[in-house]
Amino acid sequence: MATLSRPDDVATALHPAAVSNSWGTGEFSEEAFYDGHCKLADSVCVQSTGDSGYPSGYSATNSYALAIGGTSLRLDADGNTTGETAWRSTGGGLGYFEPRPAYQDGVQSSPLRATPDVSFVADPSTGVPVYMTMTEGDTTSSVWFKVGGASLSAPIWGAIIASADQLRATAGKPHLASDGPEGDTAHTDVYALDSTSLRDITSGSNGRCGAECTAGPGYDTVTGLGSPVAGVGAALAALR
Template identity: 75%
Template sequence: MYADGNRPPANPGWEEEEALDIEWAHAVAPHAKIVLVEAADASAAGLYQAVDKAAALHPAVVSNSWGMPEFSEESFYDGQCKLTDAVCTQSTGDAGYPAGYSSTNPNALAIGGTSLQLDAGGATLGETAWSSTGGGLSYFEKRPAYQDGVQNSAFRATPDVSFVADPNTGVAVYTTATGRALWLEVGGTSLSAPVWGALLTDADQLRATAGKPHLSVAGPNGDTAHGDVYALGGKLNDVTSGSNGACGAECTAGPGYDTVTGLGSPLAGVDTALAAMK
């Protein structure tokens, strides 16, 4: 689906990105209906036109794996993700500190990245912050209420949560973007955002069975998306080591919430935990 009704020019980078997002959202939520919406261009106006087009379909999640440097007028676009029946997941970027827009949008669930340490058999030995994950304090967006008591800055902190993103333990992606069929190993917060989107979709399916509304930021029960995610506690792995830059404490992971990996990464059962909440 094209945001402005016109097919944009072919772009191998976009096509690889689309393959990653669709295939790995589908891997985590295999029965989900996934609709790809392509923006006319990579401007904020073009990208948010695509968000609007996607939101009009009333999905559980609008997953976004794009970003740009923050700018003073960015709050003009914040409302596009203030949805009554859906959640925008937004990658924090792959260039380290700081995070970009629109992960700093207080209406988006900002997703950072981690690195897994694995043994020869593929079992997880540990998890640290990925050195290239975006994260940090916004220059312009004020601290949202769901971060009161979590972090002390007057500004919106990112990310909210994380997922493994290190390309050294990347995932298999099938693409024909270059004109021939290829299997690639891909990582980045462009993986983290759709995976969290799929987890929220799984939770929403369970919530629907229980007669509960979708997680959202502006639904009948308020901002359940952030409120419930921030209440997950032991269903998240608290990532306490690693950094994404040379800015001191703001770039260093530690116990509890931090501006490198947020609250941490999902553990088994995070979808059922979200389904059980308000």
Template identity: 40%
Template sequence: MLTLTVTALTMGLATGVRAAAALSAVQHASASSGTTGFGCAHPSQAGQARCFGVLKAHRTASGRVSPFTTGSPTTMGYVPSDLRSAYKLAGTSGSGRTVAIVDAMDDPKAESNLATYRRAYGLPSCTTANGCFRKVNQSGKASPLPSGDYGWAEETSLDLDMVSATCPGCHILLVEADSADVADLMKAEDTAAATSGVVSVSNSWGGSEDNTVTSFDSHFHHPGVAITASSGDSGYGVSWPASSRYVTAVGGTSLSKASNSRGWTETAWSGAGSGCSAYEAKPSWQHDPGCAKRTVADVSAVADPNTGVAVYDTYNSCAGGSLCDTELQLGLAQGADGWVEVGGTSVSSPIIASVYALAGNTSRVVNGSYPYSHRSALNDVASGSNGFCGGRYLCTAGPGYDGPTGLGTPKGTGAF
């Protein structure tokens, strides 16, 4: 039995006093029976983007799929040492470079949850006080911050933890848009990219394309700053802004430990988004023959919630006390209450943004083209599928380039 979370993704952008439709679509959360979405968009609200985080879940005695809401730093998925091993990042350092995260709404516990995550794995402290962490609104100010949102807070915790895991020495800028509306997210995007010290920006949200998306691409055009965007969690199908020619579109894999020389194996994750854009022009650096326009994705990293990562988040609507986990599992409360195992291309986007920071080469980055001329520094992912497209590379992984995993996953920082 498949469990689907259906979320409206109609996005709007106001220009002066005139509102123009940016996107109009309905996007599905992961259709895997063992997962449940973050709930960071609201079907009743037009003009909302959706984040691409997915909680690993279990089936209760009643047959209901509920998120795992209790655990420990060592039992809830891959940890920083795993990710740095899988992607050959040992010995690399971000040297104080800043990775920016753009999300919607406020996570009131962002800094305290980040501190718990980093302390659990022996990572250096990253706080406002020591200058490593900074949280601002979409205008770049410390206040006023947006209203809190439990689903988007889970996304924020995931993003911050993945930057910490991949690049422990990086500084982190969290830019919180006033809402999940494209108008606010675009302001936050521009703020993030224009902030001194920022070398990469991760976007773990999106929606389906329509004929207006290209008019907003300029918000992702910031030469010298690498912009990454999640490809989506609904399987075969294109998401924007991943389809923008100015971003590195990040697909997803299932990552498993192995006895081979690498120590790991990867296959395409069935939930990763991919495909051929209907509106974005073909970039000069893409040469795949089966798509006349922009193809998604460019590269990838772990995203399968069943081979997920450990995340720490405690912002929830529980009444408090020992019943919180039960309330969350029964759907009587929102949010999380500690360690959870998480997937979705919300995981892979901040990982890749952080690898760009580790590489320290973003002064040469103007779009998603750089990995295409450095393919030898990527792990080719050659099996797995995310849907049905006649067996073509757009939805089926194989040797070389394919839609779900792009050119592959990091093998060190050389491709970035």
């Protein structure tokens, strides 16, 4: 685990707006010992909850990380989006070892850390198009392909945090951070967003564990608070 945490240390030493993490492992009783790698004064770790359904793992359960789940789009015959549901392979659920952080007080009733915090489209069948060019010797070939998974949704939320930070800097505000001068603004501000900034995902599931694996109104342990809509970066910048 120490080896997995070192890249975060190297990245955060450069003081980025966000550090995107798309790795994960099963939970273990000593995991809180490693949480401090994402306890940051001027940045925030965004962490995918995984692509294997219920449950999520570490370090999504790290209370200093912004845990990102996945959704799936509903499309019509012309490819237009008609709705959004939980992605069946998104990680999520209650942790086993870490206590509920203060930013989840009043949001969920378990004494344990719940994941994810928020989500973004992750289903590869409704993922994003990527264009790749490969050169080998004198031959160049190009291909379009679709990318999905929580390893897509986490860096997208990292970009949202970075966009919000640019706007905050213009207004003379500090970075969103997990342990900044004003405390854990990364989580408290995300949890302060309303329905104009986050789309509540109310259907879909990621396993067979009943309510814990089923999306519903409000916060749930499948898609968290929901997925972002246009203007979420500006909304984060406007807080505090």
